[in-house]
Amino acid sequence: MQEKNNIPEFNRETLDLVNQIIKRYPQGRQKSALLPVLHIAQSENSGWLSPEMMDYVATLLDILPIEVYEVASFYSMFNLKPVGNCVIEVCHTGPCWLNGAEKIIAHFETRLGIKPGETTADGKFTLKTVECLAACGNAPVIQVGTEYHENLTPEKADNLLEQWKRENKISHTNPYL
Amino acid sequence: MATQILLKNIDVPGLAEIQVYRKLGGYTAVEKALKTLSPDEVTDEVKKSGLKGRGGAGFPTGMKWSFIDKQSQKAKYLVCNYDESEPGTFKDRHIGQLNPHQLIEGMILGSYALGANTAYIYIRGELFYVLRIIEKAIAEAYKNGFLGENILGSGYSLDLYCHPGAGAYICGEETALLESLEGKRGNPRIKPPFPAIVGLYGSPTVVNNVETIATLPWIVNNGGEAYSAIGIGNSKGTKLISACGHINKPGIYEIELGLPVEEFIYSDEYCGGIRNGNKLKAVVAGGSSVPILPANLILKTAAGEPRLMSYESLSEGGFQTGTMLGSGGFIVMDHTACIVKNLLTFARFYRHESCGQCSPCREGTSWMEKILMRIEGGQGTMKDIDLLVDIAKHVEGNTICPLGDAAAWPVASAIRHFREEFEEHVKLQKCPF
Numbered sequence A: 001m002q003e004k005n006n007i008p009e010f011n012r013e014t015l016d017l018v019n020q021i022i023k024r025y026p027q028g029r030q031k032s033a034l035l036p037v038l039h040i041a042q043s044e045n046s047g048w049l050s051p052e053m054m055d056y057v058a059t060l061l062d063i064l065p066i067e068v069y070e071v072a073s074f075y076s077m078f079n080l081k082p083v084g085n086c087v088i089e090v091c092h093t094g095p096c097w098l099n100g101a102e103k104i105i106a107h108f109e110t111r112l113g114i115k116p117g118e119t120t121a122d123g124k125f126t127l128k129t130v131e132c133l134a135a136c137g138n139a140p141v142i143q144v145g146t147e148y149h150e151n152l153t154p155e156k157a158d159n160l161l162e163q164w165k166r167e168n169k170i171s172h173t174n175p176y177l
Numbered sequence B: 001m002a003t004q005i006l007l008k009n010i011d012v013p014g015l016a017e018i019q020v021y022r023k024l025g026g027y028t029a030v031e032k033a034l035k036t037l038s039p040d041e042v043t044d045e046v047k048k049s050g051l052k053g054r055g056g057a058g059f060p061t062g063m064k065w066s067f068i069d070k071q072s073q074k075a076k077y078l079v080c081n082y083d084e085s086e087p088g089t090f091k092d093r094h095i096g097q098l099n100p101h102q103l104i105e106g107m108i109l110g111s112y113a114l115g116a117n118t119a120y121i122y123i124r125g126e127l128f129y130v131l132r133i134i135e136k137a138i139a140e141a142y143k144n145g146f147l148g149e150n151i152l153g154s155g156y157s158l159d160l161y162c163h164p165g166a167g168a169y170i171c172g173e174e175t176a177l178l179e180s181l182e183g184k185r186g187n188p189r190i191k192p193p194f195p196a197i198v199g200l201y202g203s204p205t206v207v208n209n210v211e212t213i214a215t216l217p218w219i220v221n222n223g224g225e226a227y228s229a230i231g232i233g234n235s236k237g238t239k240l241i242s243a244c245g246h247i248n249k250p251g252i253y254e255i256e257l258g259l260p261v262e263e264f265i266y267s268d269e270y271c272g273g274i275r276n277g278n279k280l281k282a283v284v285a286g287g288s289s290v291p292i293l294p295a296n297l298i299l300k301t302a303a304g305e306p307r308l309m310s311y312e313s314l315s316e317g318g319f320q321t322g323t324m325l326g327s328g329g330f331i332v333m334d335h336t337a338c339i340v341k342n343l344l345t346f347a348r349f350y351r352h353e354s355c356g357q358c359s360p361c362r363e364g365t366s367w368m369e370k371i372l373m374r375i376e377g378g379q380g381t382m383k384d385i386d387l388l389v390d391i392a393k394h395v396e397g398n399t400i401c402p403l404g405d406a407a408a409w410p411v412a413s414a415i416r417h418f419r420e421e422f423e424e425h426v427k428l429q430k431c432p433f
């Protein structure tokens, strides 16, 4: 992504993807591409949707900025505030709770020194609790970017954390790629 | 071994690739339908099969299709509901991930029957990695002539696309799903009109669950009658059950409808019994929305008959002593599980997922969560328990979409069957677990 006077702009490759997605919907229904394009936009904008980015998406789809804001604020996968490089989403719904989700959340809290909804001071990790990820048979479950990690234990969590630290994990990659 | 329609080849390596799928007989149903059957004949087979929608509501699929106005000049759409967000439900994820071509083949058959030339698979945004697998399979299907213009020289054309959601359980409700697909907030529409008349972009539309659609190739290949020979009573065919919680073998099982619940929970072929030899306490049999039942009532009906995994048997006794098959999300709790705490996680879920359009749902889900937090946290009173029952009663049936009911039923049923446990929380002023 490049920026001209603070206005974001996708590169050629990303624009091609966006245009290809718009063509999936009938003529004049390009607004249908809003969710897919917001996913891409978020991944291009460090994992969150800034007002500038939402305005840019509005111009791409030829809709009003307000149409983008009202949608972005409805869906829980869209972050309207900056997040860390690696967002760890821990499922805390019934089936995961029955199988120890609270222990996993507490473990991440201690290791990272933050509560759900917070980001570490170095900006590397954000911890989030989320609702059922449709993987309850392998509870407890966490999601990082488009990856699922299932049957989680504190040991597994430590191994993952170490790996992510080592490789400077970035979870907001383009979900289509 | 029960008939396997959805999981038969699921362990075959490379099943997601079109050559492997075809070697196992894949896409023969499309060939059969497009070369030898009219769209109405396909619909007739589905009607004959007795297949009911597997998304939760259990509406007969063939009948739903017949509501589509074939004479309408507007485009028609088939939309696959791949939102799979009902807690305890994790069956559809499996199909797209491991056997995407069976879903695609089903989409072609359904679209052909409905006269749709464009179809969408609406998949929850969290499952982007599955979306990528399906998109790859769709590309293969185009390349092999099963999608696109003039499929197999039949004159029939179909374009199929995936569309990601972005984290909203309510978008599993079919009209919210259509709003979302149009690029809007997922607010359910007031019905009527139903999607069959005014659906996607105002056009006649059918929304069907992943499992429903993935069953279609088998029905076309083997005939509706063969399908209806499986199962029991009005519960025809097989059903995927995703089992989780305190069992030895959590996972996804394809059962013939009519299997005794006791066998499902205890036999090694299925759940393999309760973990650590613990005692069965309760089951939520069809996803978080359906009434919870205590061990005695899930194993046997109030009349003492063995409870079966079927639409009729699970709902036997109404909400007083029965429940529903729902989505097939089977959540098992042993004696160490706190009913109040589990319910609190569900209440939080429904509060979080309410779209906020109707005040009974918006306010009610938030109150129920707050009161449950109070009881679980040791600050509840006996009056709070009755208050919960009262709120649930006021939410139920008073909302635009069934999410209100879905939020109320777990609360009402937990108190109906486990009132002592709520009272114990109040008396001890803490959670006894």
Ligand SMILES: Cc1cc2nc3c(=O)[nH]c(=O)nc-3n(C[C@H](O)[C@H](O)[C@H](O)COP(=O)(O)O)c2cc1C
Residues within 6 Å of the ligand: B052, B053, B054, B055, B056, B057, B058, B059, B061, B081, B082, B083, B084, B085, B086, B169, B170, B171, B172, B173, B174, B175, B207, B208, B209, B210, B212, B213, B401, B402, B403, B406
């Ligand atoms: C709140 C709510 C959530 C729902 N979630 C889903 C879902 O995730 N998947 C699904 O197939 N149906 C879901 N449904 C049911 C759909 O509205 C619809 O009945 C179903 O997709 C129809 O497909 P079927 O007839 O093949 O079951 C949900 C309904 C409600 C009220």
Ligand code: SF4
Residues within 6 Å of the ligand: B170, B187, B188, B353, B354, B355, B356, B357, B358, B359, B361, B362, B399, B400, B401, B402, B403, B404
């Ligand atoms: S019942 Fe709840 S989720 Fe459904 S439309 Fe009303 S507020 Fe929205």
Ligand code: FES
Residues within 6 Å of the ligand: A091, A092, A093, A094, A095, A096, A097, A131, A132, A133, A134, A135, A136, A139, A141, B087, B088, B089
């Ligand atoms: S409850 Fe965590 S994946 Fe379903």
